[in-house]
Amino acid sequence: MHKLRKPKLGQNFLVDDRARHQIADSLGDLSQRTVIEIGPGHGAITDILATRCQRLIALELDRSLAAELRFRFRERINVQIVEADVLATDLLSFAQPGTTVDIIGNLPYYITSDILLHLFAAATAGILGRAALMMQREVADRVSAAPGVRDYGLLSATTQMYAQVDNLFTLPPEAFNPPPDVYSTVLRLHFAPRFAELGVDPAGFDAFLKQAFAQKRKTLQNNLRFAGVDPQLLAEKWPAGIPAQSRAEQLPLEDMAQLYLALR
Numbered sequence: 001m002h003k004l005r006k007p008k009l010g011q012n013f014l015v016d017d018r019a020r021h022q023i024a025d026s027l028g029d030l031s032q033r034t035v036i037e038i039g040p041g042h043g044a045i046t047d048i049l050a051t052r053c054q055r056l057i058a059l060e061l062d063r064s065l066a067a068e069l070r071f072r073f074r075e076r077i078n079v080q081i082v083e084a085d086v087l088a089t090d091l092l093s094f095a096q097p098g099t100t101v102d103i104i105g106n107l108p109y110y111i112t113s114d115i116l117l118h119l120f121a122a123a124t125a126g127i128l129g130r131a132a133l134m135m136q137r138e139v140a141d142r143v144s145a146a147p148g149v150r151d152y153g154l155l156s157a158t159t160q161m162y163a164q165v166d167n168l169f170t171l172p173p174e175a176f177n178p179p180p181d182v183y184s185t186v187l188r189l190h191f192a193p194r195f196a197e198l199g200v201d202p203a204g205f206d207a208f209l210k211q212a213f214a215q216k217r218k219t220l221q222n223n224l225r226f227a228g229v230d231p232q233l234l235a236e237k238w239p240a241g242i243p244a245q246s247r248a249e250q251l252p253l254e255d256m257a258q259l260y261l262a263l264r
Helices: 017-025 063-072 109-124 137-144 154-162 202-212 220-226 231-237 253-263
Strands: 034-038 055-060 079-083 101-106 128-136 163-171 184-191
Touching: 017 128, 017 163, 055 063, 063 079, 109 128, 109 137, 109 154, 109 184, 128 137, 128 163, 137 154, 137 163, 137 184, 154 163, 154 184, 154 202, 154 253, 202 220, 202 253, 220 231, 231 253
Parallel strands: 034 055, 034 101, 055 079, 101 128
Antiparallel strands: 128 184, 163 184
């Protein structure tokens, strides 16, 4: 066992052996798959994936960790260690024409939403298959929440426009070194954007969702008025099946799409 050095960049390294196997297992058979690992750290999951994937690209921002991994996996011709910031990385460059790639990673707590949005952009291009992502439990609860519950909001709706979400399991702080102050949850995403199914355009509908969820305590109509939607248009075009005093977090995506199309 190599010695874990003092972390930088808000890193908490996974040290639970059972958990690292569960995370790798959650993506199923990888023998014919390309996998991109975000933030491999000391390689707890990389070590497993290297023996399973047809091709593994590990994106590590920390220079010394990237060098450590490059040396460790130097004889693995299917493993590529890339010293890079995932948010500045064109994920499309790793996908062969006509294929999709899978994603796995322990997302830094402070940029989880940014990474998710980066993945959604790649999903729109049709290059992502599945993802196993570990994140702060509270964020995972919001990502996977269903309409009508307290945690459902903009992050929930946006994620569920791009992917089907499964909440797999939660890990305690002691599964990491150093232990974080929070619990972490692993989600599995199956990327299947719903824009064509619901008849909406991605850019326009994403902007509409941001307006709809702008202030959670306000009704959907009030949020849309505040965003500049003409009150008369709201009155004339409001779908009969959606209660006038609805809040955005109460409505399924099908109803949100119906309203968006009615107001265009």
